Amino acid sequence: MKQFVFLIDTGNETSEHKIHATGMTDALKRVQDLKNHLNDNSNSDLKIKFKGIIYENAF
Template identity: 65%
Template sequence: MKHFVFLIDTGNETIEHKINASGMTDAVKRIKDIQKDLKKNDHTKLKIKFKGVIYGNAY
């Protein structure tokens, strides 16, 4: 399993999210769900940036 790392900039702070997914398509789907949840909490301007991939055997 891979960990896809995304940076979410809310304007006030930058949050790093690590998402366990089998591929990039699944990871993007999950980050979009997180984005919808954050927009519900009055974060109108969100910037999402892909940081990289951490492979399971990297630990």
């Protein structure tokens, strides 16, 4: 399993979110669900940026 790292900018602050997923498609689906949940709680525009992948058991 991999951790996909996304930066989410709410306008006030930027936070880093690590999402456990098997692949990029699964990670994007999960970050979209997270975006929809955050949009329900706030009225500001969210900016999402992909930062990278953390591989587990890399060696």
